[in-house]
Amino acid sequence: MSPLYRDPAAPVAARVADLLARMTLREKVGQLNQRMYGWDAYRRRPDGEFELTEALHEETDRFEGLGALYGLLRADAWSGVDHSTGPDARTGPALAHLVQRHVLERSRLGVPALFVEEVPHGLMALDATVLPVNLAVGATWDPELYERAASHAAAELRARGGHLALVSALDIARDPRWGRTEECFGEDPHLAARLTEALVRGMQGDVEERGYFASDKAPVVLKHFAGQGATVGGRNSAESELGPRELHEIHLPAARAGVRAGAAAVMAAYNEVDGMPCAANGPLLNGLLRGNANGDRGWGFRGLVMADGLAVDRLARITGDKVSAGALALNSGIDLSLWDEGFTHLAEAVERGLVTESVVDAAVSRVLTLKFRLGLFERPYATPELPPSSAETGRALSTALARSSITLLHNKAGALPIDPARFTRLAVIGPHAATTAHGLGDYTAPQRPGTGTTVLAALNQLAPPGTEIRHAQGCSLTGGDLSGIPEAVATAAASDLAVLVLGGSSARTPDTEFDANGAARTLVPEMTCGEGVDLAGLRLGPAQHALLDAVTATGTPTVVVLIQGRPHAAPEAAERAAALLTAWYPGPWGGEAIAEILLGHTAPTGRLPISVPRSAAQLPVYYNHKDTEYGSYADEDAEPLYSFGHGLTYTTFEYGVPNIGRNGASCEVEVSNTGERAGRSVVQLYIRPLRTTVWPRTLELRAFRSVDLAPGERGTVTFPLGEERLAQVGPDLERMPLPGSVEIRVAESARGALDAVPVVLDIKG
């Protein structure tokens, strides 16, 4: 008779318990390890077929199986994998099959491996769909669209044989110096929470009642838990000094929302929070995340907690050795390690009494649960094929996100959309103008030549007949080489309008050196952003500033488009450009989306998910600071250059006075398109508590809704309110209703909310 754990009709918990009882300690420890880089598990033979490496054999021998394998499909400058050596859409499933079959053959009990892949903005594998980075997703303020894109990414992952998706979602961008700002949904906890929910829904879909995932859905590992967006100085994986209330109010809501939405797993962050490293933070992982305390003190999470890469071994700094580091992490709530040595010695840790086998069992149960929920015991190889139209669908979703994220920051004298009667000669200039290579974001796999659309190509394609388009690069993203500027100036001077495409880059090249965790260590030219690349000054490269000066000095009206992974501090662009847009990293088809907006084929709809600073000296500039009525620095304004929530359209909107429904359960606002073009208003509801138990923030975003209106059209937007939506983190960190009256302010940006007519909602405590 087949053992219970083999019975797909049995409840998952029973299957887990049955299997666990049959396992040796050595086998159990194997389940908690995710040691190898996936690209070390295979090599490509001269005939083009994959074969398994000795390294994989050694790993599966060591623990008689394999818990999880990281990055089997990954291809990038760090892994060194490219189209000549790695698995693509066609060969990926076969490679996954090969590895899985080997694991199953080595495993006495037939426990399949988990294949864990990076999916920060689409699946980071060869020929998979690259989406705009999270910061661009934040700028869409469109969870529904993002949900569809996430769903597509999950289907691509599963179709390749991958299982578990690593996705940045929880980091809140509080310091744009941080190179991973691009991986954040922005500075606001509410916006990040709504997008995190969309991510979980999109990737995981409707989970069966028994807890099984559909075969085209992928359990998500939400990264990173917690507080990594607020490390000191914006320094990657440095300390965070945050107090628990700051953590609860700003850095935990996205995680809480993701857990409530059913996220399968969470990754503990590198950083420590007020002295406690997240990978050794029992109160955070076992207490808050997994606990079942009253109210909001424990979230009752039952999923998996993975450590970030080598974060367990780093704990040896305080424990003295890696064995005790592994024990500390496991005791603190880490289930699955990533590349660490520490977790390989857990059997020794049990023998030394540093950890009990019951703690090992609990972690193994969570790994096995995920494998059962994925159906891997029934279908270890089966991967649903994608429909032939899948690539086209991916491109459409990526382009739609790009289109929705591009944000018009200013538009003096209506320079945009480009009036073909006024502007027939266009100069397209700048280091981002004729390439997509620097607009893809960190982690991205090598692209096949011809993938994507540059701004130049898209303008050539979409501009009305008769438009003359000239191009000059002008300069590189970094460095001070000014030799290309005269040509750019001549090009601009000979044109009616210059489109100047500037910004930063997270592109890695084969020359990049990496830390053992994949963060860039030494910088190659043109790399200004991404993991390991923090900026102090937030400036564009010196030649870009010179190019901006020179091109605008020609007197030709200049539209500046910034392609970037963080808001750079370039107030000159705001001053000198006729119009200024930010496209963040818009992905391969960003050029198309940008051209459409420049030409007015579509109206800009993006809104800033992060405040744009005037300079690094005035940091921080997030809108939701405490209500301390700070005036100004003596030498500089303390307010940002552009506010959170800001973004212009090609029309104008007027909002009526908010109308609070009975019992304060909802709020209605009438919105009118008072301009002459269609457009989308992203209606933002902020609160300003008047009575509180703790010191309040000036404003807090608590709801938003988009409405598309034709010229002259009027619509009503309804926001649900109510106690839960107006809850605050109380004195003892519990969620509690506001103790008294609160102002409701509905506006087009946080800055606008300061001037909006407030409506006071009285809350009877």
Next chain:
Amino acid sequence: MSPLYRDPAAPVAARVADLLARMTLREKVGQLNQRMYGWDAYRRRPDGEFELTEALHEETDRFEGLGALYGLLRADAWSGVDHSTGPDARTGPALAHLVQRHVLERSRLGVPALFVEEVPHGLMALDATVLPVNLAVGATWDPELYERAASHAAAELRARGGHLALVSALDIARDPRWGRTEECFGEDPHLAARLTEALVRGMQGDVEERGYFASDKAPVVLKHFAGQGATVGGRNSAESELGPRELHEIHLPAARAGVRAGAAAVMAAYNEVDGMPCAANGPLLNGLLRGNANGDRGWGFRGLVMADGLAVDRLARITGDKVSAGALALNSGIDLSLWDEGFTHLAEAVERGLVTESVVDAAVSRVLTLKFRLGLFERPYATPELPPSSAETGRALSTALARSSITLLHNKAGALPIDPARFTRLAVIGPHAATTAHGLGDYTAPQRPGTGTTVLAALNQLAPPGTEIRHAQGCSLTGGDLSGIPEAVATAAASDLAVLVLGGSSARTPDTEFDANGAARTLVPEMTCGEGVDLAGLRLGPAQHALLDAVTATGTPTVVVLIQGRPHAAPEAAERAAALLTAWYPGPWGGEAIAEILLGHTAPTGRLPISVPRSAAQLPVYYNHKDTEYGSYADEDAEPLYSFGHGLTYTTFEYGVPNIGRNGASCEVEVSNTGERAGRSVVQLYIRPLRTTVWPRTLELRAFRSVDLAPGERGTVTFPLGEERLAQVGPDLERMPLPGSVEIRVAESARGALDAVPVVLDIKG
């Protein structure tokens, strides 16, 4: 028979209880109020005598007495008091007498008033001794010298009829953008703690066994409790996001040391810490400060807690009205308010049930206790006269502090001390060269013409015969007026050496506008620092940078002296100057001390109490960050330009390998003067814990000792160690011994400690 409270032989507690029992609620509430600005209590008649104002009469009528009076002796741009209108050394005691007599006459029970004065760097009254600011005191690393200066300031205060000294001591300078950085002893908790102890010892002296202060000693109000040095963005009284461990490790040790040394009072800070305003922070005030929990969880403080100016009324932002704001503050541990309306309504708060009379009684007891301890019931007027030599003593102490604080940051090719054979023609240039007005620090009273010594005057006086000294101002501190630069360039070009005296200023003028709490609101020319004047960019005024460029471009070797209340970011000075010194705000006689050091009459002994940043973009730069091995920003080094603890001398020192005594109770280091001049080495002992329960800092200063050595001389410095000195803040915020081994590193600066040979001390847990 006289009531018990009148009996000076009775214990203070019995006298307080007896008096309290006789008081009405109205009288009690009066004791908790410190409503008036002292300068509104009097006016000067045409005949030069003082008379009391109607405002004072109204105030004493209102509560049938007066709890405390702020700033009766204060004179500055805010109060508008100067030598023509205010009390000086001669007339101050008579004015205090006049007010006190009135209070006693109005008080049914004869309760005298407390006169509370600002003593941030000496008594801030006309003709009192101005000391260098706290940041300069921090640079002396000399608690013993500071103790003597503090003692002198207390004697001046009491001789004028003042009682209670408000002194900044607790704020730790973590962000030099903050305009009050000058009021901090620096960035390090250990250094601040030792200087806070010296302050309390110096001002309060040996308190009698019965608790009475000597008549020339003054109880201290330690400012500010807590975390005000780490507000977001260095913004004055903005929020602090600190977690409790960061607070305990960095921001509380000075307060803890001050309380242990017997400080009579503490001022609650403006800021909130992680959502809890300090004036409404029961856990901080009633819990930590006053509590008697085990170990280090409660400090058992029995003294007075005063609110900062208008901080109680600010609580109406969250309570809805000032009555409940007052109740919240009182319930949270505030005893005495400052200028607030909230505390005037405490009787109503009792009636409304917002606070119980027993809480009122406890606060009143603490106010009365202080009045009894000062002997005010016995000697309400008696003020010991200062000896005739007092002014000279004050000047000597102020000059000694200035001399000890001036710090030589670099000295290329031995430009200093000035060799009279090489440099006979000196150019003395810069906006600080020929004035003392901008080197006195915030809060300072107007000075009589001729007070103090400028750098120019001191060089003229002290330079060897035959030295030619030329002067040009060059430019102003602020603004971009370059018209004086040609003259400065000509002066430098005609000289062998240029002394360029640059920096900032906290000088207020009659044109300054102030907030109700005395913080500068609108800025007048040349004001770049002090309360309410925060800088984003940390740069000197643009003309100063132009002057620096122009003078150094002449090729004349240039010594730059920075007179400043914060470290400015001026890496050009480091690059271009032959030598660079910082004198902070050295007080009136700073010019003399600077000239002595330039000429080699004395050797520099100052050491940086705060890291000097390269730019505001790389903040924070304090040395005692967590041990995260952060490399660098892509565009800038993350390390400071000059390290905490750094300071050159005119000689060189060598340290032997530290020798840990038996049981780790002490550490000995041999120090040799290996140069050719006498000098002082400030020997700094840092620890680097290897085994910890929480994530450790890279380095922590735990002891320092100065040793003066002649050329070739050798000395031994002994540091006590032991469990208490090596204690850390444990997981639950308790002080606990380190759980394992720790490196001891002895060096001349924090940067030096990174390269020092560590000695490992094994701690058996």
